[in-house]
Amino acid sequence: MANKIKDKYDAIIVGGGHNGLVAAAYLGKAGLDTLVVEKRDLLGGCCVTEEDIFPGYKISATSYVSSLFHPKIIKELDLHENGLEFITRDPPSFTPFLSGDHLFSWQEMGKTVSDISRFSKRDAEAYPRYEATLSRISEFIDPLLLMTPPDHLSNSMGNLWDVLKMSKSARQLDHNDMRVLMQLMSCSASDFLNQWFESEEVKSTLATDGIIGAYAGVETPGTAYVLLHHVMGGVTDTDGEFHRGRWAYVKGGMGGIPDAIVNYTTSNNLNVDYLTGTSINEIVVDDSKVQGVRLDNGNMIEADIVASGVDPNITYLKLIDDDHLHPDFVRNIENYRFRGATTKVNLVLSELPDFNCIQETQRGPQHNGTIHVCEDMEYMETAWEDAKHGRTSQNPILECTIPSVYDNTLVPDGSGHHVMNIFVLYGPKELKDNNWNTEGPKFLSRVIDTLEKYAPNIPGSIVHKQIITPDDLESKYSLTGGCIFHGSMGLDQLFSARPLPGYAQYRGPIKGLYMCGSGTHPGGGVTGIPGHNAAREILKDR
Secondary structure: OEOOOOOEEEEEEEOOEHHHHHHHHHHHHOOOOEEEEOOOOOOEOOOOOEOOOOOOOOEOOOOOOEOOOOHHHHHHOOOOOOOOOEEEOOOOEEEEOOOOOEEEEOOOHHHHHHHHHOOOHHHHHHHHHHHHHHHHHHHHHHHHHOOOOOOOOOOOHHHHHHHHHHHHHHOOOOHHHHHHHHHHHHOOHHHHHHOOOOOHHHHHHHHHHHHOOOOOOOOOOOHHHHHHHHHOOEEEOOOOOEEEOOOEEEOOOOOHHHHHHHHHHHHOOOOEEEEOOOOEEEEEEEOOEEEEEEEOOOOEEEEEEEEEOOOHHHHHHOOOOHHHOOHHHHHHHHOOOOOOOEEEEEEEEOOOOOOOOOOOOOOOHHHOOEEEEOOOHHHHHHHHHHHHOOOOOOOOEEEEEOHHHOOHHHOOOOOOOEEEEEEEEOOOOOOOOOOHHHHHHHHHHHHHHHHHHHOOOHHHHEEEEEEEOHHHHHHOOOOHHHOOOOOOOOHHHOHHHOOOOOOOOOEOOOEOEEEOOOOOOOOOOOOOHHHHHHHHHHHHHO
16 A cells, blocks of 8 residues: 655554554544554555465465454444455354264354264263353453553552452352363363363364464463463454354455455544555664654654554564663563464365265355364374474364355356365474475475365365465564464463563553554454554553
8 A cells, every 4th residue: 555654653553464453543543643564565464365376366365264353343443334244154163084974063052062962972961061161251351351461560550450350350250160260271272171071073173272373282281271262252243243152254355354444544534554565674762762663765754652563573673773672671572482383275176175074065064164174182182293393293283264155256256166274283483304495395285185085076176275384474474483473372471471571561661662463462363452452552651
């Protein structure tokens, strides 16, 4: 996007990811003259629809489904009125197994329970209680997502009031729910699910939410929280009604979210400018205050406020001179964990998958939602064991979606083709005695070979194929270590410790410097919340 860029702004946003765009929209709404600077030609960061990967096709290259984007932001920025459209799926998920069996989850609880009962009567009885418990805990956590984490060393009245509000909110949980919450914050996904279920089919399907984006296996402590993080969202319909637990496609691809945010600022004539295809080389600091940014062409744009939507590693170790930061702070950022093991595969298919367990290439419920390849818990942990030792998984875990079954705008008219997006675990960023230039094509072939075991027609139906490696995530999408969350989501890097204790209030250690990306509370995913919360704190200081 090209605007006539001024020499000075009230605020500059570093990075045009969805969180940066949300922050810019709120600042513009409050009357601040705001500039967003994005190194790519496309706004949205990892929440994008790309049309140059396979010309004629719209590909959600990285993020691929939506649930966590907050309803408050949708309402306040009129995103539905500015083009955002969610498409809910039913059934939401389908898991095929090599045995020839399969498991569906449906929007209707009774149908899901019936499907689970084929594997375990006990699990079928437990599942409604499991869902209800996670729903209650999600409702408890909801207000915490929108709050600025308290600084445990601060004695300010506002800080103490926030702590009191948290304590009061916790009283809504009974002793059993509090016990479950503590388990979710500390246990592995495996240990947590073993308390509820006995069927490997049920446990492995649910466990995928605990490892998506994590550098961890299902038996790694802390993955139960990642599971909760992925199930506490929902979909807000055009009437403003929130449907907890649902995931949706975005009409036209994930780029529909940033497009709607930009449409909001332009349709309301807000003073928000967008500079794309331009990198920031430096956040300029003088006399312990930010002065603006210096672009890759050497030009400086002044601002008293700079909010970074990129991760803490890039912000503090690459864009700011060490002389402006305390050595202890620099050392702590250097020790912040960014390890990623995520790859993404995008395919164009000439026909829909013909699964061994449901043999039909015409659209059926098996094509509607997320397709899990996760066989059992041992399969999943073995995949992680490979990654832990610097190898790509011999038998990868796959989470596949085919959004074109609902949205034919993604493919050329009359082609009959379909887009398949595949989130693949594990592909560690750091490979032992190997590199992604040579391993990438091999791993792509292994992903396709894995799919063939469940749907034999897939290899012959591939029209186009692409793998996005951890190297690509780091170089093209500015994700340090290929970590899609802007930092691991362990207990030591959450809430008041994200990114560091004392700096979790969206303010950096330099006057006028703020953080508005996923490296702040509440963390990764397409939520918009870090941008919303950071803008609130900027305006409060203003």
